[in-house]
Amino acid sequence: MKVEFFKHNLNEQDIQNAIDVLHSTFLTTGKVVDEFEKKFSDYIGAKYTIGVNSCTMALFLSLKAFNIGQGDEVITTPMTFIATPNSIIEAGAKPVFVDVEPDTGNINAHLIERAITERTKAIMPVHLYGTLVDMITIRNIANNYKLKVIEDAAHAIEAENAFYKVGDYGHLTCFSFYPTKAITGIEAGAITTNYKGLVDELYMMRNHGMNKDASKRYTDKYEHWEMEMFGYKANMTNVSASLLLNQIDRIDENWQRRNRIAQYYESQFGDMCMKVPPDCKPARLMFTILVDADKRDDILHKLQDKCIGVAVNYRAIHLLKYYRETFGYKRGDFPVAESIGGRTISLPLYPKLTDDEVEYVVKCVKEIAC
């Protein structure tokens, strides 16, 4: 048996929708993107969505929308994909890491306050694997210190708890539609917000600061566009939007399947699993186990020898070469993130995984890692 680490979930209808756009006049940003933005806002329960070409650019534009750049600091987690802190560097600011909780791997909200300086402008929490960060504590700190909150929700489309949903407490919330995420537009992302004051600017910022995109310039009587502000190149294409549209309708059924698999893994792997707080509905984008640090890489290779796809999400970012050399971070700075980063293994988790494949993964992990 061979178990892929991940399989996307595009179906024939999604592919046909993309073909229809490819046969049409407007391939890039236009009506299909508008349609996607409305539908995604409804799903998330946000007032506005701005479709962009990646979550990385969504995070970057969010920082720029708040004029964050040179000389500023943004607080985030070392237990995430490098896109999160890289977007801060790209904006010209400094990523300041705060250690994580041992159970969830999420940023430890109670350690944030001591990392705040006069230069701190924003907090960028990540809902790791789809488990919600403690957003109430974060929003209270942000209010006290007048900081912006930009949620990295790349793992967390479906996440909610008894009190709030993903996106409710962030000023801006960023999503990824990369192929390994819950829904995909190949290379695509989005920003959601309830703050009307940011919306027009973000629409312009995704497209060179122009106040009309190509489809609006050519469909009505020609009007000159204005360059209202400095902007970037981060617009979503109609092709991406066409792939995403119908996937939104399947988010919940796909989540159900991933959740059942994850619960079964939890029942089999017990203490090796990360924890989900009792009131949280986790998005379940990834499933990770913790093993002994000195055996981790050996276990990875043995699982691969059994033809099981595995990954590491993530090694602690502050120990990666660029971050060590650029910011002087070193081993011991964030011990909990280092511990998780040294011990974690990601197992296959996606709706197309069959029961037989799940059983095979469980059997091999028990044989090799327990």
Ligand SMILES: *Cc1c(COP(=O)(O)O)cnc(C)c1O
């Ligand atoms: C995938 C991912 C991103 C980047 O998404 P792109 O759409 O590929 O730019 C950002 N943050 C996290 C936590 C991710 O997993």
